[in-house]
Amino acid sequence: MTLTLTTTFYNISLFSNMAESKQSDEALMLAFQSGNHRAFEILIRRHQNGVYNFIYRFLGNPQTTEEVFQEVFIKIHRAAEKYLPNGKFTTWLYTIVRNQCVDTFRRQKLRETLSLDARNEVTDASLGDMIAGDETPPDELASANEIEDILNYALDQLNPEQKEVFLMREKRGFKFEEIANITGASVNTVKSRMRYALEGLRKILKQSKYRELLEERD
């Protein structure tokens, strides 16, 4: 009796989970709109790694990544009522993710600028004045031992528009047209940003000790 009940319970929970996990994002979002909270949890679990990685690579700071990650899903949770299944859910999701990242990035840059512009009371020079120009490879690049460090450094050197296009196309697998919808730019502009992003990465890798990895081997 106990065994039968356990097995039945196990099967029911297993099949209900399987059925829910096979639903499309849009169906789950509509289910959440009609009061199924479990549907939203499935959406979170389905997309959390992608969203987390995008934010992490875009901002490059684990602590800020966690804050933005939470903010993004809270925003989506609050905005769920306004969601219309006209397009793909992921387009809507990454529009919010991207906007949140860009906002945070700008705030970070503003803080850094203010900090660099602050004058030293003794020398009367700003920190920005003391930083070397970018003709020679920076120390960070010269001392980087891992390709990942170099790639992260190279990504940091891209402007946010190029970086977001590169991450969406390369790491999240969006098509150029979808990226255009997310960013609100034209497809040609997106492609142009992608080209600049690739060119920027190539340029920095060529300055590193891994330059041979980009050269022809055949």
Add this chain to the structure above:
Amino acid sequence: MSKESTPNEKDQKNQEALLDYIYSEMSLNEEASFKQELETNPALKSELKTYLHLRNLSQQHLPEQKVPPRLTKSLLAELGLRRPWYEAFAKTFMRPALAGACVLAIAITVGYQFRNQGVVEIAQPNPKTMESPLNSFDSEPDLSDLVPTAVASREPEWRVSRQPKLRGFASRQPITLASVGSSVESQPRMPFQVNDDIGQLKQESDLALAHFYYTQGLRLRAMGEHEDAARHFGLAVKKYPTYELKYQVFAQRVDSLFAAEKYEQAQKELAWLGHVSPSLAESVKQRWIQ
């Protein structure tokens, strides 16, 4: 009139096509014509190779990070999406090893319960009918006629090693699926519950065998096989001293010996019966001794 593209415009188009080609966003026709262009444009081909290397590098060396579980947990809590207890319980069963262990534990528990319910209560000697213990004689009854049949009616041996070897039980370690059926241990160490059970089963089988000899004796007696009947009654008494009806069986044996005309042996055993159960001895006496 078709407008011819300038070298710059052509270069721009090639660059766009290059991205479409790298990311497989081209139709088959576009792809075929771009491949032709690649054959005639070594600079474009070289650029393609560089970008492909760059893609490989970013795919291999920018690994995907996993969301820390505590972050998901705190997010779900923040959104009020914590799992109810029954879903957390069900989630436990999603892990095959845990599910297997739980099912095994439940099966063992239920199995023991059913077996204990089905067991016939072990017969204990009734203090009222037990006048004195059988072993309290100065000397034991002879029952020498049992010797030849004792070998033939050897009782079954209880081999503990035939029991399943549940290593986790004996060492009080957690039971895992891997521990079931393992034959690593040469000597099975049974838990005390199992030993108790085996003891109980032995008692039950003793009772059943004693009863078998008794009924067999009665059957033979009814068929007129008095000597064989006496031997069977004797086996029940001698081999199973805890048998509740041992005095009645002993009385039947004495009665059968008289019937088989083995008066000397019968008289001797009747005297012993008189020591342990005077009332039964009296009834036998009344039948055979006037």
